[in-house]
Amino acid sequence: MSNKVCKVLQGVAGALACLPMLAMAQSAEAERSGPDYQLLLAGGALSICSSMAANNCDEGGWIDNEVMRVDRYINLSDKYTKPLLDDDYWPFNRRETRDEVREALEIIRERVNEDIMPERVFVDEFTRRATQYLYENLSDSEWNLILDHLEMPVPAGMQEQVNVAESLNKEAVGVFEEFVAQAEKVRGTVAGGEDKPRIAVITASARDPYDAVDFYVNLFAELGAEAQWLPIDAAVYEAQRSGKCDAINEIREEQFGAWDRSRVHSEKYQQQVEFxxxxxxxxxxxxxxxxxFINGGDQNLTRKALLNPLSQPSPLLTEIYSRVSSGNFVVGGTSAGTAVMTAKSMITNGTSAEALKAGARAAExxxxxxxxxxxxxxxxxxxTLTYHPLGGIGLFPYxxxxxxxxxxxxxxxxxxxxAETFTPMAIGVDETTALQVNVLRNEFxxxxxxxxxxxxGAQQATNAVASTFxxxxxxxxxxxSDQDINAVRFATDxxxxxxxxxxxxxxxxxxxxSMRLLCRDRKQFNLLQGEYRLTVLADDNTRSQISGGECQVMNGRVGIALETPEKF
Known part of the structure; x- marks a missing residue:
């Protein structure tokens, strides 16, 4: 199937047909030199040393407050607080809460004795003593409303800088280095290795898509790439479809719960309008x-940035499909940027406890x-466990x-x-870890x-689930494959x-x-947490092998249940 045909296919499922068909055909494009893996799916928590995250640094003496962005700043003067407290932002049933917010801001202003303070100081003050109860009773949208209205503009020219060498988390650095290395293999086939690898960063997963731009661009530059921001997000795509590119800020406020971002990040906002x-x-x-590379945050936001309301891929996403299907392109993501890659049902919310109690809902x-x-x-x-039944952006078909x-x-x-969606296989990636996948050769x-x-092969009952794992x-x-993994080689160290x-x-x-017990010849263990029970079983088909401090397992069995006490 040619790339031209791929481009005219409609919908995620149609576009994805290119990938397995190309793999089956063992096309010349798939066989030529290029990246070993087209996808890098990271599980989140890739903590890197930066001027905004000194806690991730071994040593912070390199951070220069005069020229680097080191924090977000909050302003408690009337100019900032009055718009926040306007009736338009607080429904009638939350006006009393609004009044409590006003009092809390006055208390914090008196305690700190300053109008302007770093956001971390403001958060510390709001979450302790007299105002802690109020904080715990705010919804996330109300808390975001407060922070967004009180945040000061980012000074022109001030960027978050990255220092890879000082990063405490070397495994996180290694994941990013591997992503750049795969991009470098693409560049090697395009320019004979003469140029730096070129990476575009999508920050559409974030509620504030501007905030992490400098972090990712400067991170990849530190790692030897030429990086740039691809300024698409859900509000931009909606503005493009409706012909309202000058109203991106208003669309972001009304539909996506992010306020005043054009005031805080004026330069990047104008860049988005032009884009x-x-x-x-x-x-x-x-x-x-x-x-x-796609950042973390909310996978639903990224989905809306690249798929229209009918779940058809945007022209931009169709071009990404085409590049991936050629075998000579790499797409990476972390956290939400990974979750959105699936062509199967896309998980969007929920806890394990609530999933066992109430099942899953195909809903926003x-x-x-x-x-x-x-x-x-x-x-x-x-x-509540929720999911999108039509999947994410569809680059990962398994x-x-x-x-x-x-x-x-x-x-x-x-x-x-x-189990709810009759999906044969589901995959969970741990933090500071990534699954690399070659979608043409079906290797990981x-x-x-x-x-x-x-x-x-997950199965379910009313308050229980079980599967092979x-x-x-x-x-x-x-x-x-989309059924299971095979030809597995365990890690040895x-x-x-x-x-x-x-x-x-x-x-x-x-x-x-607790699975470490399976590597000590145990065949079963049980765990209890409140009214919930977890049981893990090993049998003659189970294989296990220690790697470092962990126990790797093939063909184990696990069941998890809510055991409601009997009523007499």
């Missing part, structure tokens, strides 16, 4: 880069913290994707969604600090896990930590 008005600007950028996700201001949709709460996986105990929610590799969890750590590799072990499995690493 919006230039038809084909995004396609031109994709044609001239070797790789695209509730607003975070909606329990606090009674804004949750009917029969939903802020922890399985549902989840991230921050073991660290947040997301096994039950992923198993529930796979795990890199980074921890591991990747594979759910196969595999868990592979950094260095493992194999082949992948790795770093010892430094975190304190836990048995909590609904919101922490309890299952993975």
């Amino acid at each position: 919006c008005k230039r038809a084909g600007a995004g396609i031109e950028m994709i044609e001239n880069v070797d790789a695209v 996700p509730p607003v975070p913290g909606c329990n606090n201001n009674d804004s949750c949709p009917r029969d939903m709460n802020q922890d 399985a549902i994707l989840d991230t921050h996986f073991s660290e947040r105990g997301r096994q039950a929610r992923l198993m529930r969604l796979a 590799r795990v890199i980074g600090e921890r591991g990747v969890f594979f759910v196969v 595999h868990y592979l750590t950094s260095g493992a590799s194999g082949r992948i 790795g770093d010892i896990v430094q975190t304190e072990p836990t048995t909590r499995f609904l919101d922490d690493r309890g299952m993975i930590d």
Whole structure:
């Protein structure tokens, strides 16, 4: 199938038909030199030393407050607080809360004895003592409203700078280095290795898409690439479709809950407006880069940036499909930037505990913290498991994707969604870890600090889920289909896990930590957390191997259930 045919296909499923057909044909394009893997799917928490994140640095003496952006700044003067407290932003049932916010701002202003302060100072003050109760009862949208209105403009020319050498998290650096290395292999086939690899950064997953632009552009520059921002996001795509490129700020406020961003990031906002008005600007950028990286945040926002309301790919996304199907292009993402890659059902919200209680809903996700201001949709709460049944942007055709996986105990929610949607396989990627995939040769590799969890053949009852599972750590590799993985090679070494072990499995690493028992010839273990029980079984088909401090497993069985006490 030619790239020209790929471009005219409509819808995610249609466009994705290019990938497996090209793989089956073993096309000349797939066989030529280029990247080993077209996709890099990171599980989040790729912490890098920067002027805005000194806590990620070994040493912070390099940070110059005079020329680098080191914080967001809050202004509590009347000029900033009066617009925030306007009735238009606070529905009648939340006016009392609005008045409490006014009092809280006055208290903080008196305590600090300054109108202007770093955001971290403001947050510390708001979340303690007299104002802590108010903070805990605000919805996320209300908290964002407060921060957005009080944030001061970023000074012209001040950028967040990155220092890779000082980063404490070397595994995170390694994941980014591997992404650049794959982009460099693309550049090698295009320019004979004479130029730096070219990377475009999409920050559409963030509620404030401007804030992380400098971080990613400067990070990839530090790693030897030529990086640029691709300024697409959900508000921009909506503005393009409706012919309202001068109203991006208003669209962002009304539809996506981000206020006053054009005031705070005026230069980047104007860049977006110009991009919006230039038809084909995004396609031109994709044609001239070797790789695209998508940031973390909210996968639903990225989906809306690249798919129209009918779930048809934008011209920009169609061009990305075409480049990936050629075999000579790389797309990476972290957290939400990974979750959105799937062609299967796209997870958008939810906890493991709530998934076991109430199942999954094919619906827009509730607003975070909606329990606090009674804004949750009917029969939903802020922890409801939701998903998009038509999938994400469709670059990963094999399985549902989840991230921050073991660290947040997301096994039950992923198993529930796979069972609910009759999806044969679902994959969860741990933090500071990435799954690399060659979508033409159906090969994968795990890199980074921890591991990747594979759910196969999930089944469900009213308050229980069960499945076969595999868990592979950094260095493992194999082949992948939309049914299972095979030809797996276990990792043979790795770093010892430094975190304190836990048995909590609904919101922490309890299952993975306890799996070490399987590498000590145990055939079964049980964990309890409140009214929930997790059972893991090994049988004659189960294989296991230690790697560092973790136990890799193939063909284990896991069941997780809510055990409601009997009523007499």
